[in-house]
Amino acid sequence: MIPLQYFLLLGAAMFCLGLYGALARRNAIAILIGIELMLNAVNINLVAFWRYIKPANPAFELAGQVFALFVITLAAAEAGIGLALVIAIYRSRDTVNVEDVNLMKW
């Protein structure tokens, strides 16, 4: 049996890589890639907790998997909207570099 901690460490490592990608990259699509990695890391944690921790109320024994499904759905919605925004910005300003999109920056 693989200890729960291994899955949590894998999730933490993937989350931190995604965080680095979202904070350090210039390109808006690369930032979205970082966010997708972070959502994936959270899903690993949710499914690992579902497998290893028994809920107090047996009616919620599948809650971890259901949560993971909702997170996947939200990730799909986020990717759709985010990439549509990137394409719209590229059309009007001819760039996807987030440093050049500073019209509303104070």
Next chain:
Amino acid sequence: MTADQFLTNVVFFLLAAVALVGAIFAVTLKNLVRSALGLILSFMAVAGIYFVLEAEFIAIVQVLIYVGAISILILFAIMLTRALMSGAESSNNSQWIGAAAIAALLFGALGAIVLGTNWHAAQNALKGDLIVKLGTELVTTYVLPFEAVSLLLLAALIGAFVIARE
């Protein structure tokens, strides 16, 4: 340790290594198409991790939605914006050292918490057909969030269409 457990461990470590290498490619490579391919590698390995955790339905959904839809969407967006960034300009912004430090600090903190906590964890016994149960629960116990998320997905797709239209 029996042969079965040994094999499970080997599979887990292989998949975890592939997932992390793919993630490193995805956040460091300069050419965005390669970065997206690293992301696909990472998604596939995570689907394998779900199989190790015996969450077959989530694994299949991961392959369908992440590998099949989101990755293709990202690749299309990269091609539509010609944002390959293969020139001399760095793909990182000026704060990348701070970002790396924050990510490393967060990993250290999370790792300390994970290893320092007593989780009272033991693999739950899986009984019955979980996929049938999951389908039933989605339209009984979780019917309100299920409907809300379907409405949100519809709104997001219409919004994406309106925003990206010429």
